[in-house]
């Protein structure tokens with residue numbers, strides 16, 4: 001199986017986190033998001049332990065909460081002592097509702113509104129990750145009005161060649177994010193920020209991309225960033241206290257995706273950092289990374305009920321489910337691969353090739369193509385889509401006025417509880433005047 005929290009019972013039912021998915025579908029209805037709470041906590045602990053081991057006590061992983069944002073997940077992050085990234089007032093509000101201490105939160109985004117910046121400051125945001133000079137100006141003015149000195153990281157683009165690393169798109173020079181080192185804009189914004197009396201430049205940030213498996217992406221980014229740190233030290237006498245290398249470790253969506261061992265990967269990055277700091281004669285800054293997907297993705301699974309099965313002889317077969325692109329947007333957005341299973345018929349041979357599609361009025365409303373399910377698939381069967389913990393609920397919409405599914409958390413091999421309730425038809429009209 002693609003993840004060890006997915007198994008099969010003797011009766012042919014798919015088990016997730018040790019629990020019968022067919023029973024869960026019956027109890028909570030479909031479409032249904034399941035989250036393996038134990039898995040989320042385990043991932044947090046793996047990252048926290050790896051950081052302590054390889055980077056020392058002050059370094060910490062920050063959960064990039066855009067991957068899955070709801071009150072329960074912020075409670076878990078609070079309990080697991082994780083820092084967090086937020087990207088909007090909405091995420092801040094949700095974290096506050098969960099009792100999360102915002103002094104451990106980093107506020108990202110390439111376009112924070114003035115309201116966002118005020119909202120962050122009013123609620124004691126730990127650090128802004130400023131994308132550009134305009135933001136620094138607003139932060140300076142608002143922090144000045146409050147008579148505080150606000151910690152800020154600057155988001156830079158290390159300019160890693162995207163042709164070498166296909167998965168990477170955000171660390172390029174021409175990205176909409178951050179200031180490029182190569183063009184001199186990174187230095188400009190650094191010099192500008194150092195002159196602001198109410199902005200405390202804590203260090204630098206970069207984020208090279210997502211779903212990264214390539215060998216040395218983080219190492220290369222770290223080297224480029226540290227060289228910049230050393231240059232700023234030489235030119236301006238400014239030594240960065242923090243260096244944040246972003247998120248992006250890949251997860252297994254399908255069998256052909258590799259396993260990635262976080263401790264090993266973090267160890268390799270740490271080795272490159274130590275070597276580079278020694279070469280440049282600078283001390284190692286406090287290192288942060290911001291995993292999102294790799295914390296929650298394989299802790300998630302979506303369950304649907306199959307409806308119409310359409311066989312078009314000589315062409316293709318379709319299995320329609322009771323959800324679709326509103327709750328599963330990543331195939332429509334990027335053609336992302338996923339593993340689909342027939343949860344109530346795991347002991348039948350899966351040799352019926354089909355497209356699993358949603359119920360929306362949109363031909364691009366596809367869960368996955370070239371799926372192999374048992375030939376007997378039909379109305380009422382339960383279709384499971386694996387590895388849906390990241391960028392599913394958080395990207396879900398109400399397209400076609402479909403209520404968003406609930407999130408049901410699983411723990412301890414037998415306990416389940418709703419963390420987000422299913423939207424009702426009334427919810428859909430809540431804001432209609």
Ligand SMILES: *Cc1c(COP(=O)(O)O)cnc(C)c1O
Pocket residue numbers: 064066067085108207209210211246247248249290291292293294390
């Ligand atoms: C999206 C994002 C992350 C998390 O990326 P994952 O691929 O989910 O790990 C981290 N940092 C920044 C700045 C991001 O935009």
